[in-house]
């Protein structure tokens with residue numbers, strides 16, 4: 001089996017196994033390089049140990065327009081280490097060398113891909129066994145080319161669908177690969193106490209128009225919220241709440257004598273999301 005098949009199958013197989021087990025995928029997001037690339041590898045090991053099923057590896061960006069303050073701060077910290085797409089792939093390889101099995105999705109704005117070069121980007125994603133990617137600001141007129149290239153490379157281009165997508169939902173779902181990411185609320189990322197009204201109906205409508213798994217994200221930060229969405233979603237994405245946990249543990253994570261303590265706090269927080 002080629003690296004391409006292996007990586008794409010890795011994500012498909014994860015959703016299929018969880019469906020068999022009647023479970024919902026827990027999909028954390030973190031910013032690679034926050035607080036530093038090596039610690040990110042240590043954190044990824046803890047996330048899988050805590051029960052994470054698929055991981056969104058965030059490429060830090062200087063102008064994260066869809067992100068709230070928590071992820072903006074994480075991007076700033078990571079950018080002090082000059083983290084690039086290559087760094088993220090090295091971190092992914094480092095986690096694999098530590099025995100991490102879960103599929104990786106690269107989360108990046110479009111500009112870093114353009115800087116990297118499309119051809120080289122897809123070759124590199126394929127070579128490092130990345131299962132998919134999420135590009136929140138991919139212009140619709142460029143998505144056709146990106147969809148073709150990602151299909152050829154066997155790297156799923158995972159679409160974001162918002163409650164306001166209405167008449168564009170069919171077009172978005174038509175070319176969808178991997179899974180569909182339903183955004184629970186309008187605005188930027190960040191923990192929320194409530195979500196867009198009729199969010200359940202919105203997600204059920206999306207599910208009725210695709211055979212792909214459907215995950216929800218934006219604002220989810222507690223085990224109660226994960227449990228509620230798990231009743232009708234195949235996956236739940238948690239980003240800012242975990243990034244905030246990492247941020248709060250930085251004093252321990254950057255102290256060699258207490259790093260383990262900080263990592264265990266992160267593992268505990270993520271494990272509790274699945275309870």
Ligand SMILES: O=P(O)(O)OC[C@@H](O)[C@@H](O)c1c[nH]c2ccccc12
Nearest residue numbers: 029066136189190218219238239240
């Ligand atoms: O941070 P939240 O509110 O838990 O939402 C997930 C989010 O972090 C992750 O999927 C993501 C990070 N940056 C984004 C920008 C757009 C859409 C999604 C994202």
